[in-house]
Amino acid sequence: MDNGKGAFVTGQYPNLLERYGYAPEEIEARLADAWRRLFGDDERTRIYYPSGDDMGYMLDTGNLDVRTEGMSYGMMMAVQMDDKALFDRLWRWTWTYMHMKDGVHAGYFAWSCAPDGTRNSSGPAPDGEEYFALALFFASHRWGEGEPPLDYAAKARDILRACLHNGEQGPGYPMWNRDNRLIKFVPECAYSDPSYHLPHFYELFALWADEADRPFWREAAAASRAYLPLACHPETGLAPEYAYYDGAPNDERGYGHFYSDSYRVAANVGLEAAWFGATPWMTREAEAILRFFADKDPADFRRYRIDGTPFEEPALHPVGLIATNACAALAAPDSPHAREAVALFWRTPVREGERRYYDNCLYMFALLALSGRYRIWMPAA
Numbered sequence: 001m002d003n004g005k006g007a008f009v010t011g012q013y014p015n016l017l018e019r020y021g022y023a024p025e026e027i028e029a030r031l032a033d034a035w036r037r038l039f040g041d042d043e044r045t046r047i048y049y050p051s052g053d054d055m056g057y058m059l060d061t062g063n064l065d066v067r068t069e070g071m072s073y074g075m076m077m078a079v080q081m082d083d084k085a086l087f088d089r090l091w092r093w094t095w096t097y098m099h100m101k102d103g104v105h106a107g108y109f110a111w112s113c114a115p116d117g118t119r120n121s122s123g124p125a126p127d128g129e130e131y132f133a134l135a136l137f138f139a140s141h142r143w144g145e146g147e148p149p150l151d152y153a154a155k156a157r158d159i160l161r162a163c164l165h166n167g168e169q170g171p172g173y174p175m176w177n178r179d180n181r182l183i184k185f186v187p188e189c190a191y192s193d194p195s196y197h198l199p200h201f202y203e204l205f206a207l208w209a210d211e212a213d214r215p216f217w218r219e220a221a222a223a224s225r226a227y228l229p230l231a232c233h234p235e236t237g238l239a240p241e242y243a244y245y246d247g248a249p250n251d252e253r254g255y256g257h258f259y260s261d262s263y264r265v266a267a268n269v270g271l272e273a274a275w276f277g278a279t280p281w282m283t284r285e286a287e288a289i290l291r292f293f294a295d296k297d298p299a300d301f302r303r304y305r306i307d308g309t310p311f312e313e314p315a316l317h318p319v320g321l322i323a324t325n326a327c328a329a330l331a332a333p334d335s336p337h338a339r340e341a342v343a344l345f346w347r348t349p350v351r352e353g354e355r356r357y358y359d360n361c362l363y364m365f366a367l368l369a370l371s372g373r374y375r376i377w378m379p380a381a
């Protein structure tokens with residue numbers, strides 16, 4: 001399906017694991033096993049907790065809070081795995097406790113709550129809103145619309161409307177800079193987080209958001225595709241956690257280096273390649289990341305300057321980094337280091353212990369993407 005501006009939904013998704021020689025039944029078993037470990041009752045690995053009769057939340061086990069990031073990730077995983085009951089539980093929790101109905105951030109979601117639903121902050125984090133919106137569109141296309149708040153597509157459009165128009169008729173701020181079309185780190189700031197840039201999502205928002213906003217989403221996809229090469233180091237491929245609008249690292253708050261947030265850039269490039277094909281820059285970017293990590297011992301992953309200089313500080317989420325590096329292979333499947341990055345991921349189990357939440361989210365996404373199970377769900381014909 002052509003969206004009129006270049007992105008082409010083929011309905012075909014590469015199963016890179018199979019192409020690299022892993023047996024289909026082992027891939028299916030690995031998916032089922034990871035799903036059970038994250039969403040079942042294994043206390044060592046779980047990141048999902050049911051709550052009451054019809055709700056549930058994803059726990060950031062390292063910070064003991066519930067984040068829009070994790071809730072939206074859980075919903076995206078649930079729709080990909082065709083688990084409507086889980087999706088609805090997560091969305092009801094999100095709607096009940098995180099959605100802000102008034103105030104300067106009306107229409108957005110409080111980025112962090114306690115597991116009992118108490119808000120830790122009344123600020124949003126835009127990566128949550130963009131994942132909520134696409135997960136809700138996919139849910140609508142897979143399962144149809146329900147009664148509010150399960151009127152998925154209507155809710156997705158409401159979220160995207162707030163993201164672009166908050167502040168136009170009163171106090172508030174859009175999540176995208178309306179002039180340069182770049183996503184912001186938080187609505188009230190004037191810089192970005194490279195790992196929030198999801199041009200492959202914006203192509204789909206351009207199909208399904210309010211009609212008047214569709215041109216903006218198309219332009220946002222182009223703007224993000226132009227931004228990422230500015231933010232990623234040309235030799236190492238590494239991106240900082242936060243970056244200015246010209247792509248330069250923003251270290252004002254100590255987030256100007258390659259660390260936890262940044263890992264997602266490789267996963268995003270890999271998924272975009274799986275959905276819409278890789279541009280030459282995406283392939284170069286993936287190759288650079290794969291090359292940079294090819295001689296690094298995962299037991300000694302660190303925080304790095306984007307030029308590759310290591311800090312003393314170890315990586316907080318090494319399993320997550322293994323997972324996102326493996327995803328890069330989707331944009332550069334013939335790169336000399338791609339198979340080994342995927343093999344390392346395949347040898348790595350889901351993470352146990354206190355810090356497992358972020359790693360295991362990235363792990364599940366990698367498994368879905370590498371097995372061709374992370375898909376675009378189009379509206380029923």
Ligand SMILES: O[C@@H]1[C@@H](O)[C@H](O[C@@H]2CO[C@@H](O[C@@H]3CO[C@@H](O[C@@H]4CO[C@@H](O)[C@H](O)[C@H]4O)[C@H](O)[C@H]3O)[C@H](O)[C@H]2O)OC[C@H]1O
Nearest residue numbers: 060062067069111121122123124125127128186260261358
């Ligand atoms: O008043 C506002 C604050 O509300 C505003 O809060 C920021 C909201 O976004 C937060 O970013 C989320 C958390 O970090 C990222 O992922 C983490 C990566 O490291 C892992 O260890 C961790 O488990 C992950 O959750 C998420 O992608 C973001 O959604 C940010 O941390 C808050 O500071 O800040 C500006 C104030 O003016």
